[in-house]
Each structure stands twice: as C-alpha cells, then as structure tokens.
Amino acid sequence: MRGIARVLVVDDEPLQRALLLRALAPLGLEVWVASHGQEALERLQDGMPHAVLTDLHMPFMDGLTLTRHLKALDPLLPVILLTADGEREVRLKGIEAGADDFLHRPVDLAELRLRVKGHVERRFLQEKLEDLERALLALVRAVEAKDPYTAGHGERVARYALWTAEVLGVLAHEVEDLRLGALLHDVGKIAIPDHLLRGDRPLTEEEWRIVREHPIKGDEILKPLKAHPRLRPYVRWHHERLDGSGYPDGITEVPLLVQAVAAADIYDTLTSRRTYRHPAKPEEALEVLREEADQGRLSQEVVRAFRSALLRNRVLRR
Ligand SMILES: [Fe+2]
Ligand SMILES: [Fe+2]
Structure with missing residues (x-):
C-alpha cells in the first residue's frame, strides 16, 4: 500500500486490539488505537485516518455512536464495524448509523486485511480526486484573477x-460533468493576455479574435485529463449557437446542457x-436570453428552463 495510510482501531479488549494489530501488520499501515469511542474521537485531533475499524460494545461510547459521530464529521470516511455473529438488529442499526462494512467475530484475518486494504485504497483515490478538483479550482481562480x-x-x-x-431533468451521471465543465468553461482564458480580459474598455476586432x-x-489545456471527453463540450462549445453564428467551430447542434452553460454564461x-457599463437587472438579462431564443441561437426550451430555475431559486420574483 502506498503513502502513509492511517487506520484507527477501536476496541476495549486489549487482547482483541493486539489481535487486530497483528492482523493488520503485513499491510504496513500506521495504526492508531483507542479503547473506546470517546478516546477514538480524541485521536482525530492528530488528523483524519483513512479508515476506522471499531468494536461495537465498549464503555463510554459504543461503536454505533462513534460511527454516527465519525459520519457527521466526514460522511466519506470508511467505518468498518466488528460484530458478533447473528447480531442482525445491530447490523441494521450499523447501516443506519452509516457504517460502510461489517466483519463478523471471530474475525477471518485474511478477510480483515483485504477489506481494510480496499477501503483505504478507495479513500486514497477519493483524496486524489479532491486534490485534483482543488487544483482545477485554483486554475479557475487564476483565470478570474486576470479580470477582477x-x-x-x-x-x-x-x-x-x-x-x-x-428543470430540464438531467440524468444523475451527467450532473458531475456539467458542474465541472461549467466551472472550467473559461479555463482557456489563462492563455489570453491579461489586458484583453480586464473588461475596462471595448476591444478592437483583432483583440476580439x-x-x-x-x-x-x-480544450487543449484539459486534454491530459481522463475526464476530457466529457468536459470538452462545455469548454469548447459554450460560445456556439444553434444558427451556426457561434465560435470556434460554428456548429449548429449544440447539446442541451452546453446551451444551459451558454445561457448561464x-x-x-x-x-x-x-467598468464601462452598469450591470443588467435579472429581467433585462433574461430579455436578452429570450431574444437569443427568438432569433434561433439558443433553444426556447433551455431559455424557458433557465427562467424557471431563477424563479425556483428566488433569484427572480414572479
Ligand atoms: Fe467563454
Ligand atoms: Fe464565461
């Protein structure tokens, strides 16, 4: 296993703790121990572990209460509950508390190792994704810093x-791409000279080009990303229009969700x-969007949905 993976083991029985520690040893993890829930929570002051392995019945704070506390702190932190066989009721309560996995006592040590390894690896992956998203956000901020x-x-x-x-009824798997794509739509401006983005004066034709x-x-900046094919439409086509008057490709079939980003943009x-003009009022900006739709540049459906969305979220009043 790579990196310094930390696993928190919580059990009130010293013998059980020793057994768990021995079972985990081959994984080469940094193992923290606590003898009850309260002590486990105190350990978190040193940082979050990558997974928690906890006993159920303990003094001061039991495993279920601990699970609830941990999940409130970090819903994605993997929590594995050690239960005695036949504790069906407890298992159900564990699921309710948010536990990710269960191991029956007496614990199969090989299974324990595999489960913990799996959870820790998923946690690493998730942290990597969070880091990637933070890096992308930093990139977006860098672009935006070019124009206050x-x-x-x-x-x-x-x-x-x-x-x-x-409002349009998007599919669940498209939401994340849309969010990232919209966030990054102008990321290419990082490659455009600052003085052209400051927006303090109208631009010449050559500057507009x-x-x-x-x-x-x-599009080029995002190419190395695995998600590039899914983010590409938003980044490359958010200035495209249905009548072919947009840029850079002059396409006439602009996907609905890309049009949603275009309308939002x-x-x-x-x-x-x-600096050189006052901000438009929401109604005025919507009027512009309606004209775009009337002239066949954006679909009526998207502009109507955009308006409903503003009403629904109280940006606009009836
Ligand atoms: Fe743009
Ligand atoms: Fe934009």
Missing part, C-alpha cells in the same frame, strides 16, 4: 447551469459589473 470583475464567474455559471439542468480563441485553448456576464 469576473471573480466567482465560473462558480456562478456552474450554479445557474445546474439549476437549469434540474484573440479572446475568441479561449475555448480552443481551454450570458446571464452572469450581463448581470456582473463591468
């Missing part, structure tokens, strides 16, 4: 797009403050 007036643009566009997708390269730049750009 766009701070939070990516996150707002993601929020509006998710709301709209909810350079700014309009950002969807292609973004237009809306947020109009309602945000720029």
